[in-house]
Amino acid sequence: MNLLKLSWKNIINKPLNLLLSMVLFGLGIGLINFLILLNHQMKSQFDKNLAGIDVVIGAKGSPLQMILCNMYHIDNPTGNISVKEAAPFLNHKHPLIETAIPLSLGDSHKGYRIVGTDHSILDLYGGNIETGKLWTDHFDVTIGKVVAEELGMKIGDRFQSNHGFQDVDGLLHEHEDGFVVVGILEPTGSVLDQLILTTTKSIWDVHGHDEEAADEHEGHDHAHGHNHDATGFNLVDHPDKEITSLLIKFRNRTNFQALSLPRNINENTDMQAASPPIEINRLYSMIGVGIDALRNIAIIIALVSAFSIFISLFSSLKDRQYELALMRVMGAGRNTLFLLILLEGIMLAIVGCIVGFLISHIGMEVLAHYAKASYRYSFTGWLFLKEELGILGVSVIIGIIAAIIPAISAYRTDIHETLAR
Amino acid sequence: MLKTENLAYSYDDKEWIKFPDILCEADSSHLVLGQSGTGKTTFLHLIGGLLGSKKGKIIVKDTDISSLDGAALDNFRGDHIGIVFQQAHFVNAISVLDNLLIAQKFAGKPVDKSHALSLLDRLNIGQKAAKTPNHLSQGEKQRVVIARALINKPAVILADEPTSALDDVNCAEVVQLLEQTAKEVKATLIIVTHDNRLMNYFPKQFHLS
Numbered sequence: 001m002n003l004l005k006l007s008w009k010n011i012i013n014k015p016l017n018l019l020l021s022m023v024l025f026g027l028g029i030g031l032i033n034f035l036i037l038l039n040h041q042m043k044s045q046f047d048k049n050l051a052g053i054d055v056v057i058g059a060k061g062s063p064l065q066m067i068l069c070n071m072y073h074i075d076n077p078t079g080n081i082s083v084k085e086a087a088p089f090l091n092h093k094h095p096l097i098e099t100a101i102p103l104s105l106g107d108s109h110k111g112y113r114i115v116g117t118d119h120s121i122l123d124l125y126g127g128n129i130e131t132g133k134l135w136t137d138h139f140d141v142t143i144g145k146v147v148a149e150e151l152g153m154k155i156g157d158r159f160q161s162n163h164g165f166q167d168v169d170g171l172l173h174e175h176e177d178g179f180v181v182v183g184i185l186e187p188t189g190s191v192l193d194q195l196i197l198t199t200t201k202s203i204w205d206v207h208g209h210d211e212e213a214a215d216e217h218e219g220h221d222h223a224h225g226h227n228h229d230a231t232g233f234n235l236v237d238h239p240d241k242e243i244t245s246l247l248i249k250f251r252n253r254t255n256f257q258a259l260s261l262p263r264n265i266n267e268n269t270d271m272q273a274a275s276p277p278i279e280i281n282r283l284y285s286m287i288g289v290g291i292d293a294l295r296n297i298a299i300i301i302a303l304v305s306a307f308s309i310f311i312s313l314f315s316s317l318k319d320r321q322y323e324l325a326l327m328r329v330m331g332a333g334r335n336t337l338f339l340l341i342l343l344e345g346i347m348l349a350i351v352g353c354i355v356g357f358l359i360s361h362i363g364m365e366v367l368a369h370y371a372k373a374s375y376r377y378s379f380t381g382w383l384f385l386k387e388e389l390g391i392l393g394v395s396v397i398i399g400i401i402a403a404i405i406p407a408i409s410a411y412r413t414d415i416h417e418t419l420a421r
Numbered sequence: 422m423l424k425t426e427n428l429a430y431s432y433d434d435k436e437w438i439k440f441p442d443i444l445c446e447a448d449s450s451h452l453v454l455g456q457s458g459t460g461k462t463t464f465l466h467l468i469g470g471l472l473g474s475k476k477g478k479i480i481v482k483d484t485d486i487s488s489l490d491g492a493a494l495d496n497f498r499g500d501h502i503g504i505v506f507q508q509a510h511f512v513n514a515i516s517v518l519d520n521l522l523i524a525q526k527f528a529g530k531p532v533d534k535s536h537a538l539s540l541l542d543r544l545n546i547g548q549k550a551a552k553t554p555n556h557l558s559q560g561e562k563q564r565v566v567i568a569r570a571l572i573n574k575p576a577v578i579l580a581d582e583p584t585s586a587l588d589d590v591n592c593a594e595v596v597q598l599l600e601q602t603a604k605e606v607k608a609t610l611i612i613v614t615h616d617n618r619l620m621n622y623f624p625k626q627f628h629l630s
Contacts, residue, residue, distance in 0.1 A: 006515065006523065013514035322510045329471060330569075331499015331528040333492045416472040419506065420462050 003336065007343035010316075011351075017312040018348065021305060025352025028302030029395060030359030035295055036387050037364050041379050046072070046280050049191045051124040054253050055262050055273045057081070057089060058245035063274035064283060070103055070245040071276055073113050073191055076165065077105050077244045081271050084239035086246055096258045099123070099249040102235055104203040106244070107161040112147045114161050114179070114196045116203035116243075118235075122185075124247065125192040131155060132183030138205060138233075141179045141198045145187035146378075157181045161206055189378075201233050204241055248273075302398065309348045309402035313341060317406050324410055325418035338411040345403020346396055353395035357388065422447050423468065423577050423609045428477035430463055437476075440464050443627050447482075447576065450600050450610040452619055455629030462581065464629060465613045469579050470498040482576040499528030503570030503608070505599070507582035509562035511554035517541065517565050518550040521572050528573045540568050544598065560591050564598070571602050578603050580612040584619065596622050 011018050049072055058066045061078030068075035089100045101124065104116030115121075119134055127144075132155040135142045143153060153159075160178040179198065187193055235243070250258040262273035317324070324337055365381025372378060428440040438460040445451050455461045466472035468479055473494075474487040482501055489497055511520050521537040541547045544564040549557060557565065563583070570578050580599060584592040596612075596619060603610035612619060620626065 002526070006512070009514040009519075323512050326510050327512065327523070327527060328495065329469070329498065329504055330524045331495055333495040335492075336527070416466045419471065420466065 003340055003343060007340050007347055010320075010340075011344050011347055014312070014316055017316065018351070021309050021312055021348045022352050022355045024301065024305030024308050025349060025395070025398075026355030026359055028298050028300075028305050029353050029356025029391060030363065031298035031301065031356075032295060033356055033360035033388060033391055034363050035291055035298070036385065036391075037360055037383070038367070038379075039291065040385055040387075041364075041383065043284075045379075048189060049125075050276050050280070051190065052249055053124065053247045053276055054250045054258070055248040055275055056245055057086065057248060057265060057271050057273045060270065060272045063272060064279045066245065066272065067274055067276050067279040068283075069105065070247065071191070073105075073115075073194065078272075080242035080244055081246075082239065083235060083241045083243060085269060085271055086243060087236045087239065089246055089248065090236055096250055096252075096255060096261060097248055098251045099247075101247040102200060102243045103245045103247065104200045104243045107163060107203065107206065108165045108167070109159050109161055109179075109196055110151055111165070111167045112143075112151070112194060112196055113165060114141070114198060114203070116198055116200040118200070121192070121197065121247075124249075125188045125190040127188050127192045128186045130184050130186040132181070134183055135198050136182075138199050138202045139179050140182045140202075141196050142183035142185060143181055143197070144185050144193035144195045146193040147196055148184045153181055153184075155181050155183065199233065200235060200243060204238075305352060306349075306398045306402045309345055309352075309399065310405065312348070313345055313403055313406040314409070317341070317409060321413065321418050324413045325415045328413060328415045329419070334411045334413075337413060338407045341407035341410045342400060342403045345406070346399040349395045349399025349402070350392070353392055356391075356395075422480070422482055423611065424478075424480040425468065426478040426480075428464075428467065428474065428479065430460070430467060430472070430475055438463060440467075440477075440629065441627055445609045445611065445625075447609055448604060448607050449625065450603065450623050451612070452623040452626040453611060453613040453629065454615065454620070454626055455613075456615060459629040461613045461615070461629060465504075465579055465581050465611075468577070468611070469502050469504050470494050471504075496529055499524075500530070500573060501576045503573065503575035503578045505563075505566050505570045505578065505580040505583045507585055509554075509559070509566045511562075511565070513554055516551050516553055517546070517557070520554065520565065521569055524569050524572045530573055537568075537572060540572060541565075543602070544568050559586065560594075563587070563591075563595055567595070567598060567602065571606060571608075574606045575608050577609045577611065580610070580614075582614050582616065583612065584614065584616050589618065592616075592618055 053071060056067055056070050058070060058077070059079030059081050065075050066078045069077050086102065088094070089097055090102065099120055101117055101121050105113060107114040122128070129142070130145070132142070147153065158178050158180050160172050162172055179202070185192065252258060262275060265271055265273040327337060361381040364379060368379035368381060423443070423445045425440060425443050427442065429437045431437045440460065453461065453464065463472065467474050470486050473490060477487065478485050479487045484497060486494065486497060512523065515523070518537055518541070521540070522532050522534065525532050525537070538547060538550060541550050544567060546561055546564045546568070549561060554562065554565065578599070583599065584595055587595060599610060599612070600622070612623065
């Protein structure tokens with residue numbers, strides 16, 4: 001029977017007090033920790049998907065919306081841009097641009113977005129083929145790992161695409177045999193896992209069955225080194241067509257001309273260019289206000305719970321005066337009683353903190369299910385951070401602060417006066 | 422062994438309560454008698470080291486405890502003095518056995534579970550060792566209190582009105598137990614009381630007035 005065990009027995013001997021402290025402290029710590037976990041996982045999700053993209057070029061509108069749509073695939077497109085306007089940036093010999101990846105959005109399959117693009121998008125996210133092959137022919141699709149797992153799709157499966165990003169009946173595109181799955185990508189942990197990749201032309205084709213013949217530019221002069229895939233398709237040969245955006249990586253991102261490129265585009269074209277890090281920081285600062293308010297509420301709850309620990313210890317001392325005097329009679333020194341009460345406060349705080357961790361991680365796991373369903377984002381409740389050790393430390397300090405006055409009062413227990421009563 | 426010399430105490434430094442000099446050998450039992458207000462509790466707390474003394478000497482087993490204070494007094498008290506109070510009080514959150522074990526712990530002695538269990542058996546409450554004090558009857562509680570006072574084999578056992586809450590049968594039993602067990606550990610037994618039933622049991626008596 002040591003002091004730790006004794007203080008533990010003392011706190012579980014008052015289950016209602018323990019419960020109150022646990023609930024209050026747990027809520028406060030739980031909320032704070034939840035915000036930290038959410039913040040961390042959101043940032044790492046966003047950062048992972050930045051994928052070294054320096055600029056996104058798309059139709060004029062909200063730059064944040066454009067970034068969210070084309071990089072994170074969680075908002076609607078701002079509109080389309082014409083291939084003619086985009087063509088200069090698709091030139092391999094552009095002095096500033098290392099990679100320009102065209103994206104055509106607008107369709108989905110059971111909530112997963114179909115992206116018309118070329119193979120260079122794989123380099124952005126480090127994507128590799130796991131089974132099957134990459135999309136080459138029109139209406140071939142290569143799907144991300146999450147899509148394959150969630151929809152149970154295999155190579156050879158066929159499907160019709162849905163117009164728009166919601167899974168709504170009646171918006172199905174009727175197009176011959178539809179898309180066919182030719183490959184599945186390795187998981188990357190990025191947004192790539194959630195995408196269905198196909199050729200740009202496939203997207204055009206499901207949206208309009210005309211123009212096809214007119215657009216075939218056999219024998220075109222390819223001397224200026226444009227992209228063209230295995231089918232001989234070359235995007236810039238279709239200047240009157242539209243795509244949704246371009247993801248741009250600079251050759252040298254500190255180059256002065258590269259830095260001023262977005263402003264030039266915004267001022268001189270019908271397109272807009274936006275920098276992902278800037279827009280994401282803007283997003284953080286917008287949701288930051290809400291997070292700050294929540295955090296302040298959590299801190300108030302934590303303070304109230306510290307006060308409840310103080311009250312519960314203090315009132316239990318009144319009941320236990322004789323008991324404390326008795327311990328002194330048995331030879332316990334003043335310091336021992338001081339330490340005993342301090343330990344009780346620390347233990348209440350630690351128990352509350354553990355409850356808080358449970359609340360926050362379970363909350364995170366619940367959110368993960370919700371986020372997966374509506375945003376296809378993979379959060380998890382089972383990621384533990386170094387910061388949580390800090391929270392545990394702060395909890396212990398709160399426990400000590402709450403217990404210090406009761407502990408001093410126990411220290412001052414006057415044996416003679418108490419026992420003579 | 423317990424000896425006091427010129428012991429006096431005052432709560433306000435004006436009126437002094439003077440106590441008779443007493444000398445009690447080890448292995449002997451004594452009664453300290455006095456009506457209410459004669460300073461019985463003060464006397465008991467002084468010789469038990471619960472109240473710092475102001476005048477005179479209190480010698481317990483060759484140590485003048487009036488010269489000790491703070492932690493030294495706490496240690497000495499836990500180690501050499503066992504006290505039985507009028508009302509049975511315990512650390513209520515823990516079992517009867519643990520109540521004895523923390524008495525060893527607080528006195529700075531090694532925790533000896535088998536000694537504690539055999540002491541409880543000796544006092545016929547071995548079967549209650551795992552219960553918390555709330556589950557005991559009044560008589561059982563008093564036995565546990567005696568066990569706790571004996572656990573560290575003290576030089577002096579002080580009992581403050583140990584029988585005032587008990588009926589005649591229990592009174593006789595508790596007194597006999599106190600006397601026997603005190604003898605077994607060769608302790609001086611001092612019972613402070615105004616219970617006249619005890620006068621027949623203990624020929625050696627001091628009167629406070």
